[in-house]
Amino acid sequence: MQMVNGTAASWGLYAQLDEARRMQGRALDALGFGPQETPSRVVLREPGLTLKAYAGTSSPGPAILMVPAPIKRAYIWDLAPGASVVEQCLASGARAYVAQWEEPRESFGLEDYGERLILACADAIRAETGEGKIFLFGHSLGGLLGAIFAALHPGRLRGLVAVAAPLHFDFAPQAGVLGPVIAELSRSGLLDAAPGNLPGSLLSVASFMASPEAFGRDRLLDWMRGWQDYEALRRCLRVERWTLDELPLARALVRDIAKRLYAEDGLVGGTLELGHRTAAARQVVAPLLIVADERCPIVPPQAILPFAQAAGAADKRLLWYEGDVGVALRHVGVLVGANAQRRLWPEILRWVQERGKS
Numbered sequence: 001m002q003m004v005n006g007t008a009a010s011w012g013l014y015a016q017l018d019e020a021r022r023m024q025g026r027a028l029d030a031l032g033f034g035p036q037e038t039p040s041r042v043v044l045r046e047p048g049l050t051l052k053a054y055a056g057t058s059s060p061g062p063a064i065l066m067v068p069a070p071i072k073r074a075y076i077w078d079l080a081p082g083a084s085v086v087e088q089c090l091a092s093g094a095r096a097y098v099a100q101w102e103e104p105r106e107s108f109g110l111e112d113y114g115e116r117l118i119l120a121c122a123d124a125i126r127a128e129t130g131e132g133k134i135f136l137f138g139h140s141l142g143g144l145l146g147a148i149f150a151a152l153h154p155g156r157l158r159g160l161v162a163v164a165a166p167l168h169f170d171f172a173p174q175a176g177v178l179g180p181v182i183a184e185l186s187r188s189g190l191l192d193a194a195p196g197n198l199p200g201s202l203l204s205v206a207s208f209m210a211s212p213e214a215f216g217r218d219r220l221l222d223w224m225r226g227w228q229d230y231e232a233l234r235r236c237l238r239v240e241r242w243t244l245d246e247l248p249l250a251r252a253l254v255r256d257i258a259k260r261l262y263a264e265d266g267l268v269g270g271t272l273e274l275g276h277r278t279a280a281a282r283q284v285v286a287p288l289l290i291v292a293d294e295r296c297p298i299v300p301p302q303a304i305l306p307f308a309q310a311a312g313a314a315d316k317r318l319l320w321y322e323g324d325v326g327v328a329l330r331h332v333g334v335l336v337g338a339n340a341q342r343r344l345w346p347e348i349l350r351w352v353q354e355r356g357k358s
Helices: 008-030 085-091 110-129 141-152 178-188 200-210 212-226 230-243 251-263 305-310 330-336 338-356
Strands: 040-046 049-054 063-067 078-080 095-101 134-139 157-163 272-274 277-279 288-292 316-320
Touching (some): 008 200, 040 110, 049 085, 049 110, 063 085, 063 110, 063 141, 078 085, 078 230, 085 338, 095 110, 110 251, 110 272, 134 330, 134 338, 141 157, 141 277, 178 251, 200 212, 212 330, 251 272, 288 338, 305 316, 316 338, 330 338
Parallel strands (some): 063 134, 134 157, 157 288, 288 316
Antiparallel strands (some): 040 049, 049 095, 272 277
């Protein structure tokens, strides 16, 4: 696998690709396949972050903060009615919040995403609800950020739910495709090319080159399996529209992930230094629920279970996602798929309700 080198010409090519993907997204919007989000209001704005609150935040239920990966838009948590974790949270009586990542500063790294900005969200929720402890839900790299926060601020969480989150890092083939993606970004020279954030489409290209099966063939097969199911087809097209909605990547964050996590496995190994402190899996003592997928090539169980074993929480639970049709990318099916919505999320929210009583 080899990407173009970090020249000005290649940088301009990625900028053009970003715009072409935005145009495709607008076309899907015009055809009715854009997101249908739950009404919300803004609680907090900071550079790189908007905290959104949803109807029901005045209820007595537990406060839940949902943290997406800082790669694409946050509405994958609230794609459309029937394909929305936000909707599930509200139906359970919880107070739902989403950390919506915005265009970052180039200098934003793991310390910003995994601590400072999540802490700002937790403080804003406490100011609004009086709740000093929240439940934190994180998907994919958002789950990694949530785990870092849980290690650094154990007293601020009632529980951590890490959904298909890469938490243990290994370049072995069985550890998934993210390792080769990060390695290629490091080798390509693009991290040291023109200043500024990395184009959002860069990660999409690197991901496809790392695994054409997961990011190409499997998406086509999913569409073929669900094309006669109207609801599955609509959901699939909404996910495809979401994949076109990329955020620029903060250069410091990509460097931190490459060096501190993939090169050193710092979270599980206990060597992840952020500021003057260390974040380690053993420091994650809040109740922990992990969702894994035996068939996910992007974040397989081998990238999750060693963290679960190393975590210091006495209260741990593991749930398995069994897959769906009509989700385009299996990795996000755990959030939007019909089976996930019908079986998995009610079980997760029962777990939350039980621990929210304490």
